[in-house]
Each structure stands twice: as C-alpha cells, then as structure tokens.
Amino acid sequence: MKIFESIINHKINTITAEELVKYANQFNITVSQQQAKKIAEYLRGKNINIFNDTERSQLIKQIAKSAGPDTAREVNKLLIQFTKQ
Known part of the structure; x- marks a missing residue:
C-alpha cells in the first residue's frame, strides 16, 4: 500500500492547476482556475x-489563508477522496 501512497503524494506535490481542476470536476468539487x-x-x-x-x-489551513476557507474545504474533500482510493 505504501507504493500507492507514494504515487499519490508525488502527484499532489507536482500537480498543476489544470490537473487540480480536472480532478475536482471528477469528484464534483468546485475549484476555480x-x-x-x-x-x-x-x-x-x-x-x-x-x-x-x-x-x-496544516496544508488545508495554509490553503484557507491564501484561497479562502470555502476553497480549503473543497480541496480537503478532494484530498480525502484521493486517500480513499
């Protein structure tokens, strides 16, 4: 299972804005460009x-500071979806 965690973490740590929007759309989560x-x-x-x-x-708190609490909640939902896979 660690290999999958490593792959997912690597993807998160190298994600582009376009990919983030694509994944958010897949999970019906609202994130603007x-x-x-x-x-x-x-x-x-x-x-x-x-x-x-x-x-x-800690990541979600930092996102809330830069993009707002609503966006942070949406991103947290997305990250939780990634950890369930």
Missing part, C-alpha cells in the same frame, strides 16, 4: 503526505 493556480503553486515542491492527518490539516 485561479484558486487551483494558487493551490498548485503552494503544493509544488512541499513534499506533503496527504495520508498524514496532521500534515493534511
């Missing part, structure tokens, strides 16, 4: 483990 760009810029190179509740929580 502008919000996705901010989030992708923040994620790039951070090496965050979204399977770790503490790290994911």
Whole structure:
C-alpha cells in the first residue's frame, strides 16, 4: 500500500492547476482556475503526505489563508477522496 501512497503524494506535490481542476470536476468539487493556480503553486515542491492527518490539516489551513476557507474545504474533500482510493 505504501507504493500507492507514494504515487499519490508525488502527484499532489507536482500537480498543476489544470490537473487540480480536472480532478475536482471528477469528484464534483468546485475549484476555480485561479484558486487551483494558487493551490498548485503552494503544493509544488512541499513534499506533503496527504495520508498524514496532521500534515493534511496544516496544508488545508495554509490553503484557507491564501484561497479562502470555502476553497480549503473543497480541496480537503478532494484530498480525502484521493486517500480513499
């Protein structure tokens, strides 16, 4: 299972705004292109483990500061979907 976690974390840490919007649409989560760009810029190179509740929580707090609490909630829903796969 660790290999899948590594692959998903790598994808999250290298995600582009376009990919983020695409994944959000797949899960019926609303994220604008502008919000996705901010989030992708923040994620790039951070090496965050979204399977770790503490790290994911800190990430969501940072996203809330830059993109707003509503967007952070939506992104959290998306990340949780990724961890369920």
